[in-house]
Amino acid sequence: MPDKTILTGLSKTQLEEFAESLGEKKFRGRQLFNWIYVRKAATFAEMSDLGKSLRQRLEETADLGCLQVREKSVSTKSGSVKYLFELAGGHLIESVYIPEADRRTLCVSSQAGCALNCAFCATGALGFKRDLHTGEIVDQVIQVEREIAEPLTNIVFMGMGEPFLNYEAAIAAAALMNDADGLAIGHRHIVISTVGITPAIRRYADEMQPYRLAISLHAAIESKRKKLVPISRRYGLTELMEAIRYYAKKLRRRPTFEYVLLAGVNDGEEDARALRQLVEHVPCKVNLIPYNPAVPGYQRPSDEQVQRFADWLAPLQAPVSVRWSKGTDIAAACGQLAGSVVHRSAPSS
Numbered sequence: 001m002p003d004k005t006i007l008t009g010l011s012k013t014q015l016e017e018f019a020e021s022l023g024e025k026k027f028r029g030r031q032l033f034n035w036i037y038v039r040k041a042a043t044f045a046e047m048s049d050l051g052k053s054l055r056q057r058l059e060e061t062a063d064l065g066c067l068q069v070r071e072k073s074v075s076t077k078s079g080s081v082k083y084l085f086e087l088a089g090g091h092l093i094e095s096v097y098i099p100e101a102d103r104r105t106l107c108v109s110s111q112a113g114c115a116l117n118c119a120f121c122a123t124g125a126l127g128f129k130r131d132l133h134t135g136e137i138v139d140q141v142i143q144v145e146r147e148i149a150e151p152l153t154n155i156v157f158m159g160m161g162e163p164f165l166n167y168e169a170a171i172a173a174a175a176l177m178n179d180a181d182g183l184a185i186g187h188r189h190i191v192i193s194t195v196g197i198t199p200a201i202r203r204y205a206d207e208m209q210p211y212r213l214a215i216s217l218h219a220a221i222e223s224k225r226k227k228l229v230p231i232s233r234r235y236g237l238t239e240l241m242e243a244i245r246y247y248a249k250k251l252r253r254r255p256t257f258e259y260v261l262l263a264g265v266n267d268g269e270e271d272a273r274a275l276r277q278l279v280e281h282v283p284c285k286v287n288l289i290p291y292n293p294a295v296p297g298y299q300r301p302s303d304e305q306v307q308r309f310a311d312w313l314a315p316l317q318a319p320v321s322v323r324w325s326k327g328t329d330i331a332a333a334c335g336q337l338a339g340s341v342v343h344r345s346a347p348s349s
């Protein structure tokens, strides 16, 4: 029997084509789009306006969701929820829901594991398993919205993986999240975060992608960055900053620099000075993220040191903020996503 078509992750046009392939009118595709992304149906049986025989054919030829919830951990401190999802084939990924007063943010994964092996990152320590396809990225949003029974307001591509190494799927997923007839999350509320894959930053700029861009910088001294973020041996700081200036100029947008503060590693005065010099001529924002210990050998600086580092950046025109991560008690904060069950049960690849 041929494989079933996974409908989650298909655009309106693709669903119209799928409907036509079943001998149906195009508008059936738009109905499917509405059931999947607006009403978030979990079964074809719920799709009451489709007619019994079409629903029967859909059961035979198509599938809806792509992910199975394997575990859910709730942070008693912050109310953040970490979801462990199983992909077809058995690999595991994580998404983190972060509720705040006026926003409901989901941090999504774009790859199972990650090949880039940043020194302080629990995901990097797992190694790369595989890219997610568009549906697997969007289904994280659908499943969480279904569960919390409210629309998410913000999406950050800061979970497992490097979205710019799975560019087409990540951008197609962002477009589906943004589609005004579907999940309808505003483009300014979707952040794609990269460690600095410079050809992809230029492509992103050339394509005038509307979503916000964040750069995980973590060090402004080249030798330190090469140790912390090994991919920067390939894409050095000069090349990275040229690509970022290209993006900022072309789209007239401010990228955000993310900087994880590691005690005694990148939190000194010379690190702050280097950071100031690196970004002072780029319209940008700077987010400081005190590290959440996830990998042996790296510690979080004291709150006083974090404040001192922020003060050293004060001469910058750019806004500087400290992001006190939520969800540290469930290992759901930045750099902590490692799919705790992965080690036990995912097939190795």
Ligand code: SF4
Binding pocket: 114, 115, 116, 117, 118, 121, 122, 123, 124, 125, 159, 160, 161, 162, 195, 335
């Ligand atoms: S920080 Fe991001 S890019 Fe680096 S290893 Fe972790 S998931 Fe990959």
